[in-house]
Amino acid sequence: MRVRDRSRHRSRHRLTAGLTTLLLPFATLVALGGSAQAAPSAAPKAAAAGATATYQKTQDWGAGFEGKWTIKNTGTASISSWTVEWDFPAGTRVTSGWDATITNSADHWTAKNLGWNGTLAPGASVTFGFNGSGSGNPSGCKLNGESCDGGGQPGDAPPSAPGTPTASAVTDTSVKLDWKAATDDKGVKNYDVLRDGTKVATVTGTAYADSGLTAGTDYSYSVQARDTADQTGPVSTAVKVRTTGGGGPGPDPGDKVKLGYFTNWGIYQRNYNVKNIVTSGSAEKITHINYAFGNVQGGKCTIGDAYADYDKAVPANLSVDGVGDTWDQPLRGNFNQLRKLKAKYPHIKVLWSFGGWTWSGGFTDAMKNPAAFADSCYKLVEDPRWADVFDGIDLDWEYPNACGLTCDTSGPAVMKNMMQAFRAKFGANNLVTAAITADGSDGGKIDAADYGGAAQYTDWYNVMTYDFFGAWDAKGPTNPHSPLTDFPGIPKQGFNSAAAIAKLKAKGVPAKKLLLGIGFYGRGWTGVTQKEPGGTATGPAAGTYEAGFEDYKVLKNSCPANGTVAGTAYAHCGTNWWSYDTPATIRAKMAWAKEQSLGGAFFWEFSGDTASGELVNAIHEGLK
Structure with missing residues (x-):
């Protein structure tokens, strides 16, 4: 006999409707928040003058990234549909996407509008995004068969991740942050400072003093660089900071x-x-x-x-x-x-x-x-x-x-x-x-x-x-x-x-x-005639999620405890026998x-x- 520590319902690893997109062929990849309507079959109108497609890597977590394309009509006539094409380096792939139908042939990727977001009036713009694996830097961008003509063009790579911020001068309500500069082929314009994942400031240098904080509280800071084409690079590694005072965020050392x-x-x-x-x-x-x-x-x-x-x-x-x-x-x-x-x-x-x-x-x-x-x-x-x-x-x-x-x-x-x-x-x-x-x-x-x-x-x-x-x-x-x-x-x-x-x-x-x-559950048998422990059984008792297992919130009413042994309660009701705390x-x-x-x-x-x-x-x- 062996100890079966928590063997019960850990294997319930579910694939849900929102997750199945990741498992579909790329030919059928559609927006998570949009309809499953196929892209228009008609040939797209040429981008002509004034239509641009700009790429931005919005997140980077090492083995993967999140990317976003923005299509903007800066001309004088409406665009009825759009198709963006680009090449990824070998090993870079789209793994899930939204607000576009995304397909590929080897390393060449194509994104087409859905039925509801293809028309762009003059001055209007639309975005679509995706998660991917690999480096995530595109090249050879075309919008409706023409040059994309926008910031974030091939050849203009996004900036690198800045260094991990260093915290100093921590007080009850403030902290000073410094970090090593990011690099970019055309120059870094500024940095976004993120507190707990939310932008709190944009600065041109590599330092920032945050204030108005709460005493004795944990905060997490990271930074993200933006280049002169307004592309953002990957977010730096975060540094955790706890402000002084306030008795700290957790229990006192003597607490249990x-x-x-x-x-x-x-x-x-x-x-x-x-x-x-x-x-x-x-x-x-x-x-x-x-x-x-x-x-x-x-x-x-x-x-x-x-x-x-x-x-x-x-x-x-x-x-x-x-x-x-x-x-x-x-x-x-x-x-x-x-x-x-x-x-x-x-x-x-x-x-x-x-x-x-x-x-x-x-x-x-x-x-x-x-x-x-x-x-x-x-x-x-x-x-x-x-x-x-x-x-x-x-x-x-x-x-x-x-x-x-x-x-x-x-x-x-x-x-x-x-x-x-x-x-x-x-x-x-x-x-x-x-x-x-x-x-x-x-x-x-x-x-x-x-x-x-x-x-x-x-x-x-x-x-x-x-x-x-x-x-x-x-x-x-x-x-x-x-x-x-x-x-x-x-x-x-x-x-x-x-x-x-x-x-x-x-x-x-x-x-x-x-x-x-x-x-917070009980273990039980059925076919039991003996109230006290040590009885024989015919098998596990029926349970809501699995045989032989039931939550306390159910058992307290369905089979109330009527005895204790070795510091634990047990219950014999009908032919069922359960033990629980x-x-x-x-x-x-x-x-x-x-x-x-x-x-x-x-x-x-x-x-x-x-x-x-x-x-x-x-x-x-x-x-x-």
């Missing part, structure tokens, strides 16, 4: 960590949005959020669900601040909602969690080069589009030098090597944490890797003290999935929270770096965590709680 996982797929069937953290009253009672999950592929950290993460337009009624997303804003989806949440509750820190049960298989390959792996993750977490959203990274490898969904045989030192590489890359000002096994059995998963040696590089461990037992053993015996302590008849010694915490302490992990895990058992577990001098607690995950956040409140009250 109260962390919850928010799943990107939860916005689909579960309809649990970032706003629900506010409406449930939980935002005031937590200190940290782990955003789950990013993937680990090809030795690198990668996006988990682009549509949910940063592309989905969130309507006003589901938005944290009551303001809906627009089609053209640079960041949407959960990331933008987390940004809004942090603005409203500045004490909350957000970490991006990578891996999980389903996506842990990529860690083995990634750890063949720990420094390169850490660098790839840093670049993704600190992407200028959302650098201000995240305060660090959580690594959820299930399990180093052991087996989960897949098996790893990298050796016991691999955990220490990983955490050391990530601390070196992310530095002291970012949080670096890990979700780890709670298998405290002799020769079990805690013994398989050097968690003690890795602890010096980690801010804390999320010890997954749940899923010890469940209906993957279909015939039973029925036992609590998250026992706090040993109990008579326990099927495997060491499979309880107290054993796991004791073993980690014995290996040199400081108590303050251990968080106790709480599951209640507000009462959670408060007792929090009291135990304080007795053990643990750093706090975390839970999986927000959407299992009630609409009033009663389990989050139990953690909050219990850790006071």
Whole structure:
């Protein structure tokens, strides 16, 4: 029997209507915000005098970019349709587009207007855009078969990225920024200064003093150069700045960590949005959020669900601040909602969690080069589009030098090597944490890797003290999935929270770096006649999303608890038998965590709680 830490619904990686555009052939690529109408088949009217097409690279994140073309009619007659053609260097491709039909033949690309944006009156202009991979610099531009004749012409490349800003003279309300100049073949005209991704100033030099800030608050600054043709280049790497005073953005050093996982797929069937953290009253009672999950592929950290993460337009009624997303804003989806949440509750820190049960298989390959792996993750977490959203990274490898969904045989030192590489890359000002096994059995998963040696590089461990037992053993015996302590008849010694915490302490992990895990769900069997633990079953009980699994918010009403064992509640109703934590058992577990001098607690995950956040409140009250 094995510990199945959070094996359940992590694999629900959804492709949605908004994301399927990325998978279509380029011959059918259409606007995300427009109609799917084909471009006109009639030959386009020649550009003639006064019609221009100008290219701008609006974003650059290393492996990819966002580009925009602007077609402007500066002549005296209307244009009834337009076609823009250009060549990209080998290896540069359009991956998704909007407001045009974009096709290609090898490295030659063609964009045609849609049915609704082809006509341009004198003086009018229209834009279309796309995301791409590669360098993103076009050449050989033609508009309706003629020269494009605009700034941003082939031969006039956009400026380079400026240097990362350096912060100095930080006060309660101001900061001074300096950066190394960008380069451009025809000269740099000025720089846009971006605070938390929004432009706050345009300056001609390489310095700027920002003021009017809030004391004790985190800010992220980056800069972007503009050349004499008004093209903007890639955004610089961001620098994080915290103003002085104000008591700081997070909990006091003596406070306990109260962390919850928010799943990107939860916005689909579960309809649990970032706003629900506010409406449930939980935002005031937590200190940290782990955003789950990013993937680990090809030795690198990668996006988990682009549509949910940063592309989905969130309507006003589901938005944290009551303001809906627009089609053209640079960041949407959960990331933008987390940004809004942090603005409203500045004490909350957000970490991006990578891996999980389903996506842990990529860690083995990634750890063949720990420094390169850490660098790839840093670049993704600190992407200028959302650098201000995240305060660090959580690594959820299930399990180093052991087996989960897949098996790893990298050796016991691999955990220490990983955490050391990530601390070196992310530095002291970012949080670096890990979700780890709670298998405290002799020769079990805690013994398989050097968690003690890795602890010096980690801010804390999320010890997954749940899923010890469940209906993957279909015939039973029925036992609590998250026992706090040993109990008579326990099927495997060491499979309880107290054993796991004791073993980690014995290996040199400081108590303050251990968080106790709480599951906001139950595990259950059916075909059970015995009320007490240890009964036989015929299989997993029916659940809303998967057999043998159900949210607390459902179980509290459908199968109320009628007993406790090893600090965890259980319920026998009809022929079903469930175990889960209640507000009462959670408060007792929090009291135990304080007795053990643990750093706090975390839970999986927000959407299992009630609409009033009663389990989050139990953690909050219990850790006071």
